[in-house]
Amino acid sequence: MNIITIEHIAKIYQVGSEEVHALRDVSLTIDKNEYVAIMGPSGSGKSTLMNMLGCLDTPTRGLYNFKNNSVSDMNDNDLASIRNREIGFVFQTFNLLPRSNALHNVELPLIYAGVNSADRKERAIAALENVGLGDRMYHKPNELSGGQRQRVAVARALVTNPAIILADEPTGNLDSKTGEDIMTLFNHIYELGNTIIVVTHEEYIAEHAARIIRLRDGLVEKDEVVRHRYVPNGIAGAVKQEGN
Amino acid sequence: MRNYLFELKEGLLISLRAIRANKIRSVLTTLGIIIGVASVVLMSTAIKGIDQAFQTGVASLGSDNLYIDKWAWFNNDIPWWELRNRKNLQMEHYKKYKDMAKLPLAVAPTSWTQQTIKFQDKSVEFVFVQGTTDEYIRTTNLTFDDGRFFNELESNGGRNVAVIGSEIAKKLFPNGGGFNEYIKIKGNKFKIIGVLSEQGSWVMGNFNPDNQVFIPIENVFKSFSNESFSSITINVRAPNSQMVADVKEEAIGIMRRVRGLKYDQPDDFSINQQEGLLTNINQTIGVIEAAGLVITGLALIVGAIGIMNIMFVSVKERTKEIGIRKAIGAKKRTILVQFITESAIICLIGGMIGLGIAVIGSMIIAQFDFPSTVEIDAVILAVGISLITGVLSGFAPAYTAAKMDPVDALRYE
Numbered sequence: 001m002n003i004i005t006i007e008h009i010a011k012i013y014q015v016g017s018e019e020v021h022a023l024r025d026v027s028l029t030i031d032k033n034e035y036v037a038i039m040g041p042s043g044s045g046k047s048t049l050m051n052m053l054g055c056l057d058t059p060t061r062g063l064y065n066f067k068n069n070s071v072s073d074m075n076d077n078d079l080a081s082i083r084n085r086e087i088g089f090v091f092q093t094f095n096l097l098p099r100s101n102a103l104h105n106v107e108l109p110l111i112y113a114g115v116n117s118a119d120r121k122e123r124a125i126a127a128l129e130n131v132g133l134g135d136r137m138y139h140k141p142n143e144l145s146g147g148q149r150q151r152v153a154v155a156r157a158l159v160t161n162p163a164i165i166l167a168d169e170p171t172g173n174l175d176s177k178t179g180e181d182i183m184t185l186f187n188h189i190y191e192l193g194n195t196i197i198v199v200t201h202e203e204y205i206a207e208h209a210a211r212i213i214r215l216r217d218g219l220v221e222k223d224e225v226v227r228h229r230y231v232p233n234g235i236a237g238a239v240k241q242e243g244n
Numbered sequence: 245m246r247n248y249l250f251e252l253k254e255g256l257l258i259s260l261r262a263i264r265a266n267k268i269r270s271v272l273t274t275l276g277i278i279i280g281v282a283s284v285v286l287m288s289t290a291i292k293g294i295d296q297a298f299q300t301g302v303a304s305l306g307s308d309n310l311y312i313d314k315w316a317w318f319n320n321d322i323p324w325w326e327l328r329n330r331k332n333l334q335m336e337h338y339k340k341y342k343d344m345a346k347l348p349l350a351v352a353p354t355s356w357t358q359q360t361i362k363f364q365d366k367s368v369e370f371v372f373v374q375g376t377t378d379e380y381i382r383t384t385n386l387t388f389d390d391g392r393f394f395n396e397l398e399s400n401g402g403r404n405v406a407v408i409g410s411e412i413a414k415k416l417f418p419n420g421g422g423f424n425e426y427i428k429i430k431g432n433k434f435k436i437i438g439v440l441s442e443q444g445s446w447v448m449g450n451f452n453p454d455n456q457v458f459i460p461i462e463n464v465f466k467s468f469s470n471e472s473f474s475s476i477t478i479n480v481r482a483p484n485s486q487m488v489a490d491v492k493e494e495a496i497g498i499m500r501r502v503r504g505l506k507y508d509q510p511d512d513f514s515i516n517q518q519e520g521l522l523t524n525i526n527q528t529i530g531v532i533e534a535a536g537l538v539i540t541g542l543a544l545i546v547g548a549i550g551i552m553n554i555m556f557v558s559v560k561e562r563t564k565e566i567g568i569r570k571a572i573g574a575k576k577r578t579i580l581v582q583f584i585t586e587s588a589i590i591c592l593i594g595g596m597i598g599l600g601i602a603v604i605g606s607m608i609i610a611q612f613d614f615p616s617t618v619e620i621d622a623v624i625l626a627v628g629i630s631l632i633t634g635v636l637s638g639f640a641p642a643y644t645a646a647k648m649d650p651v652d653a654l655r656y657e
Contacts, residue, residue, distance in 0.1 A: 054571070056654075057649075057651050076576055077575050077576065080573055080574065080576075081575070083570075083571060083572065084573020084574075089571050091654075095571070095654065097568060099261070099262075099265040104261075109572040112575070113573065114250055116250075
């Protein structure tokens with residue numbers, strides 16, 4: 001089943017009197033339970049594509065269907081609720097609320113989804129335990145290591161059971177060991193049946209994915225299946241093994 | 245609706261969290277509102293106090309009373325020189341009127357003089373000494389701590405007897421008493437046959453019976469002022485308030501005859517009523533009120549601008565946070581509600597503190613014998629004003645936050 005279908009989308013920014021074509025003409029589909037890496041040098045349009053896929057922005061031209069709903073026609077409120085229910089973001093800089101503890105950070109999307117406080121807490125605790133942070137729930141971001149912060153962000157992304165996880169350079173601010181831990185966590189999440197899109201410029205990160213889409217100058221340069229996918233051994237950190 | 249309440253509740257919690265996280269800034273921000281609300285509440289309480297004082301003071305005159313006088317108390321129609329040129333009202337006019345009038349409950353002439361009252365080594369200066377007759381007591385609601393008013397015999401005989409107001413009594417006899425003592429008024433000895441209990445209120449000044457001394461009117465003319473040069477006032481009490489108009493009508497008719505006016509001559513006397521005094525006082529208080537509220541309103545506006553300023557800074561500072569919230573699903577309305585709630589809560593807290601200060605302030609003012617109590621409507625006023633200020637001054641910053649583009653906001657460092 002296609003989760004994402006985009007056809008001939010383009011994004012043009014007006015910078016001063018000049019038009020910048022961040023995306024020229026991109027078409028692709030992403031199915032359920034795919035693990036896709038989007039690669040490209042800076043200026044290739046990968047951030048713009050990610051914003052588009054994440055419903056943070058709408059295309060200037062072209063069609064974007066998310067689960068058969070046309071995103072191109074949506075207003076701000078509809079976009080917000082798609083982001084809330086269907087998309088889990090993981091950012092390079094973690095983007096946690098600095099003054100709130102881990103638990104509240106993970107609860108936040110559920111607040112916007114209108115979940116009552118008891119259910120919310122229960123689900124947030126479960127999500128944090130899943131990423132191995134059951135004992136760090138009441139710590140604020142500045143009391144956590146980089147890897148732990150990114151795990152909180154992953155828990156926040158997963159807590160609403162979204163259709164896709166969208167990760168923008170998730171290991172960019174981490175040392176390679178911790179970065180590897182996070183990629184192991186992603187692999188685990190993927191194996192549980194989730195759909196993951198990772199935007200990166202690092203080849204070895206992209207090789208964790210099953211499919212790599214390479215962008216250049218706002219066009220798809222190459223869309224290939226990874227022959228020898230790098231599958232991390234074992235389970236990262238304290239990740240709990242789940243039955244399903 | 246349920247959804248909206250949920251959002252409001254969560255907005256409230258998020259705001260409280262944000263306020264707690266920025267304590268010093270929140271306190272500084274509220275300062276403007278604290279001052280604004282405190283001054284509005286204090287001002288409205290003070291105005292109410294003054295108003296009440298006037299009302300009770302005026303009520304002590306009695307609403308059923310008419311005062312026939314050469315002068316019009318409140319008059320905008322007759323030029324003052326015309327009033328001045330009127331013939332004095334004299335005892336003979338009073339006597340004729342009293343004989344002819346059928347309707348009044350009581351009629352008493354009054355003539356006042358300002359004198360120094362002495363008892364041993366104590367004295368009170370510039371006291372209103374009212375000369376009147378025994379019937380005067382029936383035109384008032386005066387009550388006594390000690391003794392009685394002078395009787396017909398004492399009045400007609402011009403005996404040296406006096407009834408003193410409670411303030412005078414306090415000053416001359418700080419340890420109490422005074423009844424049956426002798427005071428001196430301009431060298432004449434008067435026996436105190438009555439001490440009034442507290443009557444009116446301070447706002448009436450010398451017209452407050454508490455600050456007056458009453459003696460038989462004959463004595464005033466005998467010892468203090470020449471009868472032919474002074475004009476008396478005739479106090480007339482109607483049997484009840486329904487009869488006031490009839491009594492007035494009758495009084496005009498009789499007085500015209502007494503004064504020998506021809507049909508085409510205008511009245512050369514005025515019939516005054518407490519009502520006129522009330523209208524006058526209400527006008528004055530209205531002016532005080534308007535001026536006071538404008539001034540304190542300015543304080544509030546300054547406070548509101550302060551809040552708006554801080555909220556703008558706060559929104560700018562939290563751009564990234566707003567981006568994060570939007571990315572994970574906060575709608576425009578959610579962000580709007582969050583920031584407006586935050587500003588409203590800051591103002592509300594400020595309002596509560598301001599109210600507290602106003603309560604303490606009014607207690608201090610009350611120490612100086614100024615009627616002042618903070619009542620429930622002042623509390624409602626404080627809460628209402630601070631909430632409205634918060635919502636209004638929070639709206640523009642909140643709107644800025646709500647319409648931010650999530651991509652730009654996330655990129656903001």
